[in-house]
Amino acid sequence: MNKIRITRRTTMAGSVALLANPAIVRAQADPIKLATLTPLTGAGGPYGPVMAKAAASVVEEVNKAGGVLGRRIVLVSEDDQTNPEAAVRAARKLIDVDKVTAIMGTWASSVTTAVAPLCWESKTFLCTVSGADSITLLPHQGYLIRTQPNSRLQVTRVGEFILSLGAKKAFTMIPQTPFTQSTFDVLNQVLPKGGATHQSLIYDDKKTTYRTEVDQALRTSPDVILANGYTPDTVVLLKDLYRAGFKGKILGFAYSINQKLVDQIGQNEVVEGVYTFAPSSAEGGSAYEKVKVAVGSANPDPYTCQVYDHVNMVLMAIAVGKAASGEAIKDNIRKVTQGSGKSVDNAVDGLKAIAAGEKVDYSGASGPCDFDEKGDILDCKFRYEQIKGGKFTLVKIA
Amino acid sequence: MIVVQALVNGLVSGTLLAVPAIGFTAMFAVLRFPNFAVSGVATLGAFAGYLAYGAGLQMAGSLAAAFVAAGLAGLLFDKIAHLPLVKEGALPAAIASIATGLVLENVVRLGFGNEPRGYDRPIARDVFFGEIRVSPQQLETMGLALALMLAVFAALAFTRIGKAMRATADNPDLAALKGIRPERIATLASLIGMGLVGVGGMLLGLDSSIDPLTGTRILLSLFAAAVLGGLGSVPGAVLGAFLIGIAEELSVLVVGSQYRAAVGFVAILAVLTLRPRGLLGERAF
Amino acid sequence: MLSYLLFIATIGGIYGLLALSLNLIWGGAGMVNLGLAGFFAVGAYASALLTTAGQAPIAAGWLVAFVAAGIAGLTVTLSTTRLREDYLAIVTLGFAEVVRLVAANEIWLTRGTDGISGIPGPWKRALGPDFNGVYFLIVLGVLLVVFFVVRRIDRAPYGRALRAIREDAQVAEVAGKNVLRFKTEAFALSAAIAGLAGALYGHFTSYIAPDLFLPLITVYIFLAVASGGTGRPAGALVGAYLVMALLESSRFFVEGIPGVTAVQRAALKELLIAVALIVVLRLKPSGVLPERIPPAPRSS
Numbered sequence: 001m002n003k004i005r006i007t008r009r010t011t012m013a014g015s016v017a018l019l020a021n022p023a024i025v026r027a028q029a030d031p032i033k034l035a036t037l038t039p040l041t042g043a044g045g046p047y048g049p050v051m052a053k054a055a056a057s058v059v060e061e062v063n064k065a066g067g068v069l070g071r072r073i074v075l076v077s078e079d080d081q082t083n084p085e086a087a088v089r090a091a092r093k094l095i096d097v098d099k100v101t102a103i104m105g106t107w108a109s110s111v112t113t114a115v116a117p118l119c120w121e122s123k124t125f126l127c128t129v130s131g132a133d134s135i136t137l138l139p140h141q142g143y144l145i146r147t148q149p150n151s152r153l154q155v156t157r158v159g160e161f162i163l164s165l166g167a168k169k170a171f172t173m174i175p176q177t178p179f180t181q182s183t184f185d186v187l188n189q190v191l192p193k194g195g196a197t198h199q200s201l202i203y204d205d206k207k208t209t210y211r212t213e214v215d216q217a218l219r220t221s222p223d224v225i226l227a228n229g230y231t232p233d234t235v236v237l238l239k240d241l242y243r244a245g246f247k248g249k250i251l252g253f254a255y256s257i258n259q260k261l262v263d264q265i266g267q268n269e270v271v272e273g274v275y276t277f278a279p280s281s282a283e284g285g286s287a288y289e290k291v292k293v294a295v296g297s298a299n300p301d302p303y304t305c306q307v308y309d310h311v312n313m314v315l316m317a318i319a320v321g322k323a324a325s326g327e328a329i330k331d332n333i334r335k336v337t338q339g340s341g342k343s344v345d346n347a348v349d350g351l352k353a354i355a356a357g358e359k360v361d362y363s364g365a366s367g368p369c370d371f372d373e374k375g376d377i378l379d380c381k382f383r384y385e386q387i388k389g390g391k392f393t394l395v396k397i398a
Numbered sequence: 399m400i401v402v403q404a405l406v407n408g409l410v411s412g413t414l415l416a417v418p419a420i421g422f423t424a425m426f427a428v429l430r431f432p433n434f435a436v437s438g439v440a441t442l443g444a445f446a447g448y449l450a451y452g453a454g455l456q457m458a459g460s461l462a463a464a465f466v467a468a469g470l471a472g473l474l475f476d477k478i479a480h481l482p483l484v485k486e487g488a489l490p491a492a493i494a495s496i497a498t499g500l501v502l503e504n505v506v507r508l509g510f511g512n513e514p515r516g517y518d519r520p521i522a523r524d525v526f527f528g529e530i531r532v533s534p535q536q537l538e539t540m541g542l543a544l545a546l547m548l549a550v551f552a553a554l555a556f557t558r559i560g561k562a563m564r565a566t567a568d569n570p571d572l573a574a575l576k577g578i579r580p581e582r583i584a585t586l587a588s589l590i591g592m593g594l595v596g597v598g599g600m601l602l603g604l605d606s607s608i609d610p611l612t613g614t615r616i617l618l619s620l621f622a623a624a625v626l627g628g629l630g631s632v633p634g635a636v637l638g639a640f641l642i643g644i645a646e647e648l649s650v651l652v653v654g655s656q657y658r659a660a661v662g663f664v665a666i667l668a669v670l671t672l673r674p675r676g677l678l679g680e681r682a683f
Numbered sequence: 684m685l686s687y688l689l690f691i692a693t694i695g696g697i698y699g700l701l702a703l704s705l706n707l708i709w710g711g712a713g714m715v716n717l718g719l720a721g722f723f724a725v726g727a728y729a730s731a732l733l734t735t736a737g738q739a740p741i742a743a744g745w746l747v748a749f750v751a752a753g754i755a756g757l758t759v760t761l762s763t764t765r766l767r768e769d770y771l772a773i774v775t776l777g778f779a780e781v782v783r784l785v786a787a788n789e790i791w792l793t794r795g796t797d798g799i800s801g802i803p804g805p806w807k808r809a810l811g812p813d814f815n816g817v818y819f820l821i822v823l824g825v826l827l828v829v830f831f832v833v834r835r836i837d838r839a840p841y842g843r844a845l846r847a848i849r850e851d852a853q854v855a856e857v858a859g860k861n862v863l864r865f866k867t868e869a870f871a872l873s874a875a876i877a878g879l880a881g882a883l884y885g886h887f888t889s890y891i892a893p894d895l896f897l898p899l900i901t902v903y904i905f906l907a908v909a910s911g912g913t914g915r916p917a918g919a920l921v922g923a924y925l926v927m928a929l930l931e932s933s934r935f936f937v938e939g940i941p942g943v944t945a946v947q948r949a950a951l952k953e954l955l956i957a958v959a960l961i962v963v964l965r966l967k968p969s970g971v972l973p974e975r976i977p978p979a980p981r982s983s
Contacts, residue, residue, distance in 0.1 A: 040949035042897070045512030045610075049946045078934070079949040084798070085895045088888050089694060093934060096687030110798050110892035117889055134797055176656050176787050178796045202788075203655040206615040208606040211407040211533075212650045215400055232514040236606040243524045243533050264516035264607055432769045479961045488769055489715050493905050494964045496717075500902060500957035507950035618780055621773045629769065656788050663777035670770060671762045 031072040032324040034059070034314060035100040036307065037090055037115065042082030043205075044107045046231055047255070050295050051105045051129075051307040052077045057294035058311040058347060065348045068319050075311075076100060082107070084114035091115045095122045101324050104310035106130060107303060109178040119143055125329040127310035129303045132178035136374040142330045145313075145375040147306040147366050149279050151179040152186055157382050158251070158277055159190030162224050165249050165275070167196045171222035173213065173237060175205035175229050183228060205233040210240045218244055227252040231261050242270040254278030254385070259299035259392070268390040278302045279367050280383030280397055287312075287345040287365035299392055302366060309364030312347040313337055316362060319354045337362050338370040338378075399529050404647040406530055412643020413540045418598025418616070419623040419635040420550060425591035427567035427630035429584060431488040435475060435495040436595045436620060438502025440613030443468035443596020444603040445506050451517055461542065461597050468596020469589040471502065476588040499613070507610040514607040539604055546597065547636065550590075554632065559586060567630065619646065622662030626669050628676025637677060641665070689815050693887060695927035696822040700880035701900075702907040702919035703826075703833050707873045710914030710974065711842060712866055713849030715772050718759070719877055719904055721779030724786060724896035726752040726878025727885040731799045732792070734886070741805050745882045752878020756871040779898060786893040798892025802885045818887055825883060826920070829876055833916045845869055846914075899953075903930070906960040910967075914974030921972060929959065 036055045038048035059075040067073055076098050080087035087106070094100045095118060102125040106112040109132035116135070119126040120143040128135065131148045138144070148154075162170050170191055174180050184200055191198040199220050203213045214237070217225060227237050227250055234256045241250065254276040262271055279302055281288050291300045291308050314329055316336040321328030336350065341359030344350040350360045362369055370378040384395040418440055425433050446467030451460040475498045483490040524531035554560035565573040566583045574580055598620075603612055623642045627634025642662055649661045669676060701719055708714045716722070729751040730744030739747075759778050763771045786793045793799070805821065807814050836842050847855040848862050856862050885891045903926050911922020933955055937948045 038945075040946045041507070041512065041953065045507075045946070046514065049511065049944060052945045076938075077945050079945070079952070081899075081949070083894055083897055083899070084888075084890065084892055085884075085900065089691070089931065090934070092687050092690045093931065096684060096690070108894065110796065110894045113798060113800050113892070114888060114890045114895075132797060134800070138800065176796055181790060181795065201655070203650075204658040207646075207655065207658060208602045208615065209407070209411055210655075211410075212400075212404045212647045213655055215403050215407075216650065219400060232607055232609060235514060235516060239521055239605065242521060244531065245523050260513055264514060265521070266516055266518045267521050270521050426769075432772060479965060483964060487713070488767070489709070489713065489772070490964055492769065492772055493715065493909070494961050496902060496905070497957040497960035497964075501954055501961070504950040504954040504957065508947050508954070511944075511946050618777055621776070625770065625773055657784055660781045660784055663774075663781050666774055666777060667762055670774070 029071050031074040032068060032318065033074050033076060033098050033100040034311065035076045035078060035094040035098065035103045036105045037078050037080050037087060037094065037103050037111075038105040038307070039082040039107050039111070040079035043230070044080075044082040046260070047107060047301065047303050048079070048082075048105075050297070050301070050304050051107070054291060054295050054300070054304045054308040055104060055311045058308060058315070062315055062347050062351065065351070068315050068351060069322065069324065071324065073315065080106065080108070080111045080115075082111065084108075084110045087111040088114050088118065091118050095119070095124050101125060101318070101326050102127065102310075102314045102329055104314065105303075105307040109135060113138065116140055116144055119326075123326040123330075125314065125326040125333075127307075127314065129306045130178075133182060134178075136376045140375065142373075142375070143326060145333060145371050147279075147309055147364075147369065147377060148302070149380045150376055151182045153380070154277075154279070154382075155179070155183050155186040156190055158226065159187050160194075161275070161277065161384065162187075162191065162226065162251065163194035163196060165224055165251070167191070167224040167249075169220060169222045170196050170198050170224045170226065171217045171220060172198065172200040172226040172228055173203060173210075173217060174200065174226075175233060176202055179228075187226075203229075203233070203237075205229055207233075208236065210237050211244070213237075214240045214244045214246070218246060223248040225250050227257070229256055231256045231258065231264075235261055235264050238270060238274070239265060249273065249275065251275040251277065254383070255301045255303060257387075258301050259297060262387065262390055268387075271387045271390070274387045275395070276385045276387070276392065278383050278385075279377075279380045281305075281363060281365055281367050281381065285345065285363060285365065287363065290346060291365045300365075305365035309362075309366050309369055312350070312364060313362055313369060315347040316350045316354060316360060319351050334371055336360050338368075400651065401648070403530055404651055405644055406532060408644030408647035409640065410532070410536050410540055410643070411647065412640035413543045414598065414601045415616070415619055415623055415643050416636045416639035417543050417546060417601060418595040418620055419627075419639045420547065420632055421591040421594030421598065422620055423624045423627070423630055423635040424563075424594070424632055425587050426624070427632070428563060428587035428591075429476070429481065429484065431480065431484055431491040431495070432621075432629070433472075433476075433480065433495045433591075434492055434617075435472065435480075435498035435502065436592075437613035437617045438499035438506075439468045439472050439592050439595045440599030440602075440616060441506050441608070441610055442471050442502050442599070442613075443593075444599035444608040444612050445510060446596065447600035448515060448517060448603075448608060451519075457538075457542070461546075461600060464596045464600040465593035468599070469593030472592020472595070473585060473588040475501075476584075476592075481584065503610050503614065510610070512609060514609040516607045517604055519604065533605075536605060539601055543601055546594070550594070550632070563587065618659055618662045619643075622665050625666050625676060628678045631676065631678045634676055634678035686815060689819050691927060691931055693815065693819045693822050694884075695924050696819070696826045697880050697884050697887070698904065698907060698927055699826050699920045699923035700829060700883070701877055701904045702911065702923040703829055703916055704873045704876035704880065705904050705908045706911075706913065706916060706919035707833055707836070707876070708869050709908060710912075710919075711837065711845040711849065712869045714768050714866060714870060716775045716870070716873065716877075717772050717898070717901055718775030718777070718779035718782075719901040720896040720898055721775070721782040722752045722755060722874040722877035723881040723884070723900070724779075724782045724891075724893075725755050726881030727891045727895070728786060728793060728799075728881075729878065730882035731802045731885045731891055734803055735799060735801065741803060741886060744886070745879060748882035749875045749879045752881070753871045753875030755878075756874025757867060759874075760867050760870040776898070779896065779901070783893045783896055786896070793893075796893055798890060798894075799885075800890045802889045802891065804886050804889060822883055822887070825879070829879075830916055830920060833876075837916060841865075902956070902960065906956060906963065909960060910963045912972040912974060915972050918972035918974075929956065
């Protein structure tokens, strides 16, 4: 019923305007609705708000430049509460009431797995940053892409990096997450091949001190420790490692060891020399610089970069498909992200090129953004940084 | 050796846990309902202390700020939301206090967002005694906690107000007959109890970081400590906190850290089955 | 819009079951269950595991969910029924946390934090897009059956005995009621209903994970029962739908508040729920539908 009303209004607006000026048709058409579904409360709370902000910045820029297909973009931001139950309700509302064509930025793997069936059943496109291997194996019929390298790929590279640091005895400290098991599996394979041993410990991410856990780890006299939690618990862990006088190398993921963590610890020698690791765009990629400005941070986390890419890719796919529908995005997203087109790093430039009939190849803030048929990224560079004097300095991108 | 080290670590975290546990159990003794708002109040105290410390106050001054902010917030909600419901039984008041905890958590979230914050406190390397290491800062925090506990015990034992509180907790009717005004005692219990909970939130946050969920994280350990010692018993809460602190650290060695939160639950079930009134009984002090 | 409403009505029905479960013990016997989310989880996992890994028919899954959560309820109450209700509150809170820990850590059984996906829905393939409508009717059917059973209990001598225990357990004991047995039975039945609700939830959305069973859902149900009126099954149902309406409509009106960030909007929403619970308890403790205590039949 609702559908009929909208159609009729659109038709009427169109036919009236057509008489006057074709340009007005486009201006008055219904806006294109997109959504972010990020964790604004709950365990993902430190990440979701910035992600929503990055997404909004892209939409604002594109609207300023005239929108897509002559239509304005409206971005609806819902909170998934880091909770699949709340996420499912929010997604239902986004799909059925707002009638969004794409949902972007789902963070927790459990949220993505819960929301994905609603999306493919309703032909709504889903872009996620969740890393659990199982996600792209869901029967999503092409309605899902993920910009986060799956955890196997990431951990394999982490393992190789640990070996390149000259590790003989590595130790992993990690809370219970969907990556925990695959992290152990991969490292137990990769590290022994390179001549290093690997031991690990699962900790409770709600504890206020990890002294005993640190003791347990140090008892094995490791030379490299992989601190593989999220920001709040990693803060505590790094402090306790420093207190215990750990002299070896520490490595962690950039989503947890970031500028916020450094600020919070507030004492540079605690984090001096810590290595961080993140999927990354090629060196000198300009999209990453744009994200820095958009969210006002010198060190935006990988999730923020990824959701920035989601919005850019989705908007260009809509432009190429000439329709604001999940199906159009599904059919065209790979046409704007890979291939031999003109290399672009933002939707505004990309949309201009598309309007001029050119092909585009988006290369984003989180990486080259090329996807295989399952929706996993094909290839990804990783950015290795090291904290020196409280600042993140680039070690290499490889 | 690692066991001894775990015992030491447990003793430290137990001492910090004892402060809010005393607050919680003292309120229970006088007001006769379990105040679940301690989660939100501990968070509020931690943030009040954070603001004060950031504004340049010394540690003692910041702890005082945490105490006052948490105490006043606790008192306010007791007056407007919880105590009027106690007449209908402990449960409606307890349920309202869960909502209060959620209110305070989200007030903090409104003001500060979700990002964890840390007190700008120098982090020092541990000092070794033989093979056992202790952190000088944790010793300092522990000292503060112990001093605070001593002050509470002294106040309860020697001041007129303290004696009146104990009398009310033991037998409200008799206390009222003796001319002790129950309203005033209730006010004091809310203020001091929640003040201690706020200080506890700050003490536990000092070495880690604080965010809107800080209080929620310690909730179960806190309850476990109070129930273990006997709900309403102040020395019981201290004993319970030490035991829970030590058990949680030892559990890391035995079952792994991921089941830490279950330790409190198992302890509660065991105590309730074997010694239903807690280790030291329900008598207040 | 219709499919959204249908979806919300179905989830509302599942909340309704949870509200009936809580109402049975809170309104009935004056006990609380802060671990509602835990029993909900036990039921959801029991049924999901049985029908995915165990390949059992869905109906069998639901039955097992009911029984498993009931047994869990029995275990939890046995150690605390002799004590004041405060202890039960704390123990149940801990119980829910332990259930979540087990679900997250015992990967061999529960697939850990990955959760269980692909939980079958009844006739899902054959129904296609009509699945949501049919499932709503199923939930409604279960809800009505449970409702009439609970109301029957409420009005039977059994319900009067429970209320007597709620008002004064000692008097009830003196009057020859086996207080311990009454309380344990009521709690087990209540837990079983929560478990059934969990099973219904899992087969509806096809996915469950430990994150689903956070304590916040328990707060929602308390708000439902308090606002609908403790002690009256119809009140619990009305309350569940009121809460659902509040939860979903708050999405629409907080969107309109200018000058607040996304986090602040989310905080305001939770704040609203919490304040609503306090206000209801304070100003209208009897709820929308106050308790009616039917007169005891005259002895002939």
